[in-house]
Amino acid sequence: MGAQCTTDPEENDGISFQLGAEKAHVLILKPEDLAERNAILDAILNLSALKYTHQLVYLAAPRIFGAGIDAIVFRSRGIGLLLYDERRIDEAVSAQPLESKQLARPSEQDDRPVVAELATLKTMYFEMERTINQLRNDLTALHNRQHLHQDTLIPPSAQMITTVPSFHVDHTPEGQLPSYFMNNPWLDVLSKRGTGEREPIAG
Amino acid sequence: MSIDNYRSSYTFAMDFGTSDFKFGPITLGEHPRIVNNRGYFPDKNSVMYKAFEATSDIIVGDDVPLYLQSAEDLSSRLVYPMRNGMIERNDEQAWRVVQTLTAYSLESFRPQHSNGFQGYYVVASLSSVSPRYMYERLMSAFSQNTYGMVRAVTVIPQPFAVAIGHGVTTCVVIESGHGNSQVCPISKYPIRAAQVALNRGGGDANAITSEILKDAGYGDLANEESLVRKVKESLGLVPEDLDRAIEEAKRSPRRVRARYKVPGTRVEIDLDKDSWSRFLIGEYVFNPNHEVFESYFNRGMPRPRDVKMGDTVFRGMLDFGEAIAASVERCPVELQPLLYREVLLSGGNFSWTVPPRLEGMAVDAPTKVKLLLRDRGIKNVSVKMTNSPQFSVWHGCIIYGFAVPESYEWDWQRLEGWMRVPN
Numbered sequence: 001m002g003a004q005c006t007t008d009p010e011e012n013d014g015i016s017f018q019l020g021a022e023k024a025h026v027l028i029l030k031p032e033d034l035a036e037r038n039a040i041l042d043a044i045l046n047l048s049a050l051k052y053t054h055q056l057v058y059l060a061a062p063r064i065f066g067a068g069i070d071a072i073v074f075r076s077r078g079i080g081l082l083l084y085d086e087r088r089i090d091e092a093v094s095a096q097p098l099e100s101k102q103l104a105r106p107s108e109q110d111d112r113p114v115v116a117e118l119a120t121l122k123t124m125y126f127e128m129e130r131t132i133n134q135l136r137n138d139l140t141a142l143h144n145r146q147h148l149h150q151d152t153l154i155p156p157s158a159q160m161i162t163t164v165p166s167f168h169v170d171h172t173p174e175g176q177l178p179s180y181f182m183n184n185p186w187l188d189v190l191s192k193r194g195t196g197e198r199e200p201i202a203g
Numbered sequence: 204m205s206i207d208n209y210r211s212s213y214t215f216a217m218d219f220g221t222s223d224f225k226f227g228p229i230t231l232g233e234h235p236r237i238v239n240n241r242g243y244f245p246d247k248n249s250v251m252y253k254a255f256e257a258t259s260d261i262i263v264g265d266d267v268p269l270y271l272q273s274a275e276d277l278s279s280r281l282v283y284p285m286r287n288g289m290i291e292r293n294d295e296q297a298w299r300v301v302q303t304l305t306a307y308s309l310e311s312f313r314p315q316h317s318n319g320f321q322g323y324y325v326v327a328s329l330s331s332v333s334p335r336y337m338y339e340r341l342m343s344a345f346s347q348n349t350y351g352m353v354r355a356v357t358v359i360p361q362p363f364a365v366a367i368g369h370g371v372t373t374c375v376v377i378e379s380g381h382g383n384s385q386v387c388p389i390s391k392y393p394i395r396a397a398q399v400a401l402n403r404g405g406g407d408a409n410a411i412t413s414e415i416l417k418d419a420g421y422g423d424l425a426n427e428e429s430l431v432r433k434v435k436e437s438l439g440l441v442p443e444d445l446d447r448a449i450e451e452a453k454r455s456p457r458r459v460r461a462r463y464k465v466p467g468t469r470v471e472i473d474l475d476k477d478s479w480s481r482f483l484i485g486e487y488v489f490n491p492n493h494e495v496f497e498s499y500f501n502r503g504m505p506r507p508r509d510v511k512m513g514d515t516v517f518r519g520m521l522d523f524g525e526a527i528a529a530s531v532e533r534c535p536v537e538l539q540p541l542l543y544r545e546v547l548l549s550g551g552n553f554s555w556t557v558p559p560r561l562e563g564m565a566v567d568a569p570t571k572v573k574l575l576l577r578d579r580g581i582k583n584v585s586v587k588m589t590n591s592p593q594f595s596v597w598h599g600c601i602i603y604g605f606a607v608p609e610s611y612e613w614d615w616q617r618l619e620g621w622m623r624v625p626n
Contacts, residue, residue, distance in 0.1 A: 178598070194611035194620070
């Protein structure tokens with residue numbers, strides 16, 4: 001009599017099997033899951049957590065996934081890897097069972113530090129990704145601003161450094177002057193102050 | 204005209220109004236920041252002062268209400284430095300408030316130095332009747348305490364800023380606030396020699412409103428300044444013709460009957476059969492010479508007098524039509540028709556509305572001014588309100604600061620130009 005397939009409402013993305021006191025779980029990734037960047041990482045983390053309740057844990061993924069994976073990631077954690085396509089299923093990496101005493105009483109050499117470290121690495125990765133995206137956006141904005149000024153043939157202000165304010169701009173979109181500047185004749189009148197026209201005395 | 208990239212970000216304007224101080228850099232766009240033009244000198248022994256761990260001798264900005272204590276305290280500790288647009292030469296408390304507000308405004312917009320910031324171009328505006336010592340004190344304040352944030356500073360008159368913000372290079376600007384009014388011709392420059400000042404403003408409209416409330420049986424409310432001001436704003440009307448308006452109002456009292464309910468209370472002011480007196484409020488602002496006002500003067504209401512403040516004589520009883528004509532006629536003859544074609548009204552004292560059922564009896568401020576000029580034989584006049592009555596001064600200061608070349612240096616004869624501030 002082989003292992004019995006157990007149904008667990010919480011295990012929506014896999015299958016569990018039980019043979020006597022031993023439990024095995026297979027977490028299945030579908031082809032569409034692979035479009036998500038973190039699907040594989042999440043799967044490994046979830047399976048690592050299941051190592052305390054299941055002797056054997058497997059990740060079943062489409063065969064195309066096998067080309068881009070380093071098997072040592074699975075071997076080092078005792079997680080098995082099954083690759084499948086329409087014709088067959090192959091065990092690419094064998095799962096390493098935990099000893100029964102480890103299941104009964106979690107030891108100090110369990111995977112919790114590793115899981116914690118993985119979570120930390122994940123957080124750092126996301127933070128770096130956010131920073132890179134922000135830098136990319138800032139660089140694009142700077143390039144666009146530079147092109148705008150070149151298009152309007154503004155003579156360079158040699159004495160002053162061209163800068164962008166760092167404080168929050170509430171109303172004026174970057175590069176635009178307020179509405180009361182539009183068609184205002186004073187801009188021309190005031191720009192000629194001190195150019196030689198006769199000036200009144202204030203008295 | 205080339206665009207100065209630096210000044211498109213680092214032009215800064217300060218409008219020192221009678222009640223409000225409006226400030227901020229060009230990057231704020233249409234609306235400046237606004238705080239009360241006042242400062243509070245806290246009692247350092249008070250519990251509140253210690254509780255908030257304040258270290259400043261003067262509190263300005265939005266924090267002032269936190270420190271206010273008893274009503275008796277206000278008169279000595281809460282200082283409004285520019286109640287009539289001017290500060291006395293030796294009023295050190297007032298000057299300290301101005302200096303603190305200046306620092307507060309700049310500090311509110313301190314940029315990152317690493318971004319190449321080398322100081323703002325600051326344009327401050329003062330009343331057109333400000334004497335020379337006010338320019339000297341304000342310039343001195345910037346020179347001595349730049350806070351590391353000022354590259355150059357200048358001061359321009361508020362009516363001049365209004366004309367710039369409105370976009371009209373030849374015009375007459377009439378600025379009317381709480382304490383006084385000024386008529387200022389502009390032709391690319393302020394024509395200072397032609398300015399006329401009136402010792403009459405919104406505060407005088409409050410005074411006549413107070414008398415009207417007393418006559419209507421609301422003597423106990425007539426002494427509350429803020430309530431009187433709200434009644435003025437709600438019930439006051441400017442008549443097209445005062446005699447006709449009073450006659451019609453007495454004939455049809457229901458048409459002009461007005462009630463004002465004080466928000467949050469059960470108090471309701473009903474002028475009832477005296478509702479015709481609503482027209483006195485607006486008329487008094489524009490022309491206090493009508494004989495109907497003599498009875499109020501006889502009963503003790505102060506008659507606006509001619510006073511000298513600083514270098515300027517403020518006329519008390521001159522109506523607006525006569526004041527505008529007197530001012531324009533001091534200008535070159537060829538310029539006069541051009542000035543009459545652009546008369547701009549600015550300031551809260553010109554915010555008069557016309558209720559729909561009172562059209563034909565009540566008018567708005569531009570219409571009233573036009574009628575007063577017509578009575579003096581001056582036609583072909585265009586009178587209008589500024590585009591943005593509340594912010595036109597600040598807008599004008601921003602444009603001035605953006606456009607005037609840095610090489611245009613300050614000159615004490617012409618009272619224009621940039622004064623560089625050493626950092």
